[in-house]
Amino acid sequence: MxxxxxxxxxxxxxxxxxxxxxxxxxxxxxxxxxxxxxxxxxxxxxxxxxxxxxxxxxxxxxxxxPGFSDCHTHLIWAGSRANDWQDRLTGVPYTEIAKRGGGILSSVRATRAATADELVALALPRLRALAAEGVTCVEIKSGYGLTTADELKMLRAAKRVAGEVGVELSATLLAAHAVPPEFAGRADDYVSLICSEMIPAAAQENLAEAVDVFCESIAFSPAQCDRIFASAKAHGLAVKGHVEQLTNQHGAELVARHGGWSVDHLEYLDAAGVEALANAGTVAVLLPGAFYFLREKQQPPVEALRNAGVPMAVATDLNPGTSPFASLRIAMNMACVLYGLLPEEALEGVTRNAAKALGRGDRFGxxxxxxxxxxxxxxxxxxxxxxxxxxxxxxxxxxxxxxxxxx
CATH class of the missing domain: 2.30.40.10 (Urease, subunit C, domain 1)
Known part of the structure; x- marks a missing residue:
């Protein structure tokens, strides 16, 4: 042998x-x-x-x-969103916090102000915590820069952090995370910047292998996301989406039409979306940390996904505001307790199905x-x-x- x-x-x-x-x-x-x-x-x-x-x-x-894959993280950030959490505990909804300038834009301000070295230093303990639980492959998104320079800064920091910890990196450009303040009221213009400048720059430097979007009523419309996906594919990048988290925008169907790797969150996914995922072979990524932390009530349609044969992955959604958990084992536990997954399904969700959600099903999982x-x-x-x-x-x-x- x-x-x-x-x-x-x-x-x-x-x-x-x-x-x-x-x-x-x-x-x-x-x-x-x-x-x-x-x-x-x-x-x-x-x-x-x-x-x-x-x-x-x-x-x-x-x-x-198999080694674990955490297929959805926002691991690079600066600043704190603990105040947002405190406000939510008093009854202020997530959408209202975002309108006040908290939420994602709070992290954007802090991340823009941080140097690449500072971002790396802040992220290292987070990734080391994941690795200590068995994560050998991690997806890291940008999305707290929202300018070309700051998005690329985040992606470069992600590469450095993964290299220092010694895990496989799947880097994702999430410039369509929120409309930045300088583009307030001009979301279409910002989408044009993503398509004409950010995606080509990330592709040219080989800093990302996929492009993500936040397709939601408080973020980007399906039509805007469709433009972004078309640009991503034209530059040889895969696509995925934050979809159906707060409302049903039919983002899952859009991602499926583009042959996307994954759709993530899915609390408001409907039967048409489930069917589209089953037909496309797109992975449904469950993010129970955000569901728990936001105290949501609408559960993803796990039984419908199971019955349709849609592969289900589980990830931390590690981020500063809505899922600050650097533990994939906690995410698996939540997926079982809150969503009704069986332990075998949860473990499959961080191995075989998570690898597929990262386009690595032929090599990992x-x-x-x-x-x-x-x-x-x-x-x-x-x-x-x-x-x-x-x-x-x-x-x-x-x-x-x-x-x-x-x-």
Whole structure:
């Protein structure tokens, strides 16, 4: 067997769709790694396992999952939105806070004033916290700059942070997060700037691989988002969308028509939107942290998504104002408690389906031959403990690119 290292006596939660057992379980199997790639997934009595003379790690019956992907974060920001939260606790709605100049625009002011070095220093603890829970791939959005220079500053900071922590980065341009103050009353002009300047600049510097939008009554209309998507695709970038969070703007159908990677939030998604996602193969990303923090009542149509076979991912939506949680395990727990996901669905939502939401389903998210050798060894009695037991992280080993990393 052409391999450098072997992990044996493992309870592999492969999430391989070809394996019919729950979690794609291969109980007692071995995982062989060559370089940074999974070279083989072998039963314990395989001749290759008995004959292997390289480095062997005995997992002692521990559970092994693919590395986690957090497929929706706003990890780069400056300033604080704790005052917004305090106002919401007194009954001021999210939309009213935004109209007062709080919300996203509060973060925009602080982020514009920060240097790239300051943004990196602020973001490092957030990403390290995610990595400590098993995140080996993270999506990081811009969206608190809203000028070409500041959006690119955020994307450059994202690349630096991911490189320092040692995780795979999926960078997203979210210039269509809010209309900046200097374009008040001129949203169409700002959209033109995004299409003619920001998207080409991000693509030319290879700073983003996707473009996101906030398609909502308080943000950008479907027609404006359609223009942005057309520009993104013309420059070779994928598309995704914050949709149906506060109202139903039929943004999910728009993203699906453009062959988007994911649609995120989805509290007000209707049957037509579910059907469009199922037909397009677009991933539904659930963000229960924002649902919880905003004390929303309208739940995403999880049962309809499940019945339609729409892949569901789970992410933190880590951001300063509406989901300030640097914990993917908390997000999984919330997805189960608040939305009714089962632990297997939550774990699938941060592995196979999250990788698909980031356009990486061919390289990440399952324990299969040819996939990147990112995996996690868990010291638990049952996989559901990864989701339900919070406060301590029972992570025994974190392997990234075939190498064991510190916890």
């Amino acid at each position: 052409d391999a450098d290292a072997l992990w044996v006596n493992a309870r592999l939660l492969t999430f391989d769709p070809a394996v019919s057992a729950p979690y794609g379980l291969r109980d007692g199997w071995a995982l062989a790694v060559r370089g940074n790639t999974i070279a083989a997934v072998l039963p314990p009595d395989a001749p290759e396992v008995r004959a292997f003379t390289g480095r062997v790690t005995d997992c002692g019956g521990k559970w092994v999952t 399952t324990l299969e031959v040819g996939k990147r050798a990112d995996f996690l060894v868990w010291d638990v009695l049952h996989p559901a403990e990864i989701v339900c037991h919070l406060g301590v992280t029972p992570l025994a080993e974190r392997v990234v690119l075939g190498c064991s990393r510190g916890l």
